[in-house]
Amino acid sequence: MKLGTLLAGCCLLASCAEQPTSEQAAPPALPVATVQTSTQTTYQDYPVAIEGIVNVEIRPQIAGILDRILVDEGAAVRQGQPLFKINxxxxxxxxxxxxxxxxxxxxxxxxxxxxxxxxxxxxxxxxxxxxxxxxxxxxxxxxxxxxxxxxxxxxxxxxxxxxTLIKAPVSGYLGRLLIKQGSLIGPTDAQALTQLSDVHQIHTYFSLGEDDFLSFRKQYAGQTLPQKLAHVPPVALVLADQSMFPVRGKVDMVDGQFDKTTGAVTLRATFPNANGLLRSGNTGTIRLALAHPNVLLVPTAATVELQDRVFVYAVGDSNRVSRQAITIQGKSGANYLVSEGVKDGDRIVLQGIDHLQEGQLIQPTQGPKPNAAVAGRVAVQSVQN
Structure with a gap:
């Protein structure tokens, strides 16, 4: 009697242990999206120094007593207008x-x-x-x-x-008047009377490292550097308060040689400044557009970083995942621009990748397309030189 009761209890325990096993074996349902090729534009910011097209020091060419000051500080003057009168x-x-x-x-x-x-x-x-x-x-x-x-x-x-009558050599805006009326002045003075800047156009100077400059040259059509510069699209100027200057400029000059100390080359972008909103000495950043044709978009949330490498979980035909390393070319919005590691049409897991293992079976569900998530977005990378 006791033996039969014991056997019946063992059978009952065995059947209870088998029932949860089938439930635990159910593959997790995870969102999956198809990687697609597209052309993206990213932007890089480079600090710039802003100067007028002409910046001159106003100095006397003879010695004498400064009799009169005919203009005020910061005034807009015309070429040939009298500024100072020497006795x-x-x-x-x-x-x-x-x-x-x-x-x-x-x-x-x-x-x-x-x-x-x-x-x-x-x-x-x-x-x-x-x-x-x-x-x-x-x-x-x-x-x-x-x-x-x-x-x-x-x-x-x-x-x-x-x-004895000192006139403006160019049209522009005066700086501070550093010498006062009645002072003895001469051409050998250490300090200029003032400075005059012609800012109806402004020059902005920024630097590219050697790698960035090589990428810059490859971006645009043309055999020579002037031909390539002609194909560079208009650039934006971001001011110190992060506001955008209302007029676009044009990259029109590349320095003849790299700086041996910094390993960078200087470029110049010229902006119209008809209203005189910008002055010499202003600071800002140039926003340079870089086109990335035929790149793959992979959401950053669908990646995991291990030992300085970035991986995604690709979904095979049998719905089993495999971890694949990707090569990142840049970033656009919430997506990486990927050049290697996945190809057009591959499926990747979008969420829940922290608990996945190599070769694990999943149940794919429809997720958003990687490129749809960043429509109209661009990434801005700030470059310090």
Whole structure:
């Protein structure tokens, strides 16, 4: 009796242990998506230094007392507009002295010419010797040279007198006025009177490392660098407050050589600045577009990083997963741009990959397409040089 009861209990326990096994063997239902090829554009940010197309220091070309300041700090001035006035009294006196010397030289020339005219017929008639004529002709040559020197001194005095009025060499905006009225100024002063910037266009300078520059060259059509620059699309300028400058610029110059210290080459982008919103010394970043044709989009959430490598779980025909390493080319929104490791049409697991094992059987469910999740999005990578 006891033996039969014991056997019946063992059978009951065995049947209870077998029932949960079939439930645990059910494969997990996980969202799966198909990887597709597409063309994506990413953007890289490069810090830039902003300068006007012309930046000049305003300095006096003669020494003197600064009599008047004719403009205000930060004013917009036109080319040729008077800016400063130096006391011109000493230079007017020098001009008057030079004019007097010129008049004396003109009189001496007339006298020397008369001597030549007097001796010429006398020598011809052999009344006097030709030595006297040659002496008169030599004196005439000296008189001509003295007149030329006097005229040069008059021109120099006029030029110096003109330098007493300092004018704007270009149109633009003035900087601070560093010298005050009444100061003694001169061309050898360490400090300039002010600075003048022509900012109707601005130049922005940024640097690319050697790898970035090689990628930059491969992006655009053309055999020569000028031809490639002609195909570079307009670039955006992001200001210090992260606002976007309203006008796009054009990359139009590449430096002739790499900097040996930094291993980078300088590029220039030019922007119209008709309203003068930007000034020399502003800072910002250039946003450079980079096209990535025929890349595969893989959601970052569908990847796992192990030992500095990134993996996805690909789903085979039998719905078993396999872990595959991928090569990342860039990032766009919430997706990696993948060049190797998966191919167009492959299925990958989108979620729940933390608990997956190699060769595990899953039950695929429909997930969102990787490229649909980033429609209209771009990634911006900030590059510090």
């Amino acid at each position: 011109d009294a000493p230079y007017r006196e020098r001009l008057n002295t030079a004019l007097a010397a010129q008049y004396a030289a003109e009189g001496a020339l007339v006298s020397a010419q008369l001597e030549v005219d007097k001796f010429a017929p006398l020598v011809q008639n052999k009344v006097v010797s030709d030595i006297q004529l040659k002496t008169a002709q030599a004196a005439l040559t000296v008189a001509k040279a003295n007149l030329q020197r006097a005229e040069a001194e008059v021109s120099s005095a006029r030029i110096n007198l003109g330098y």
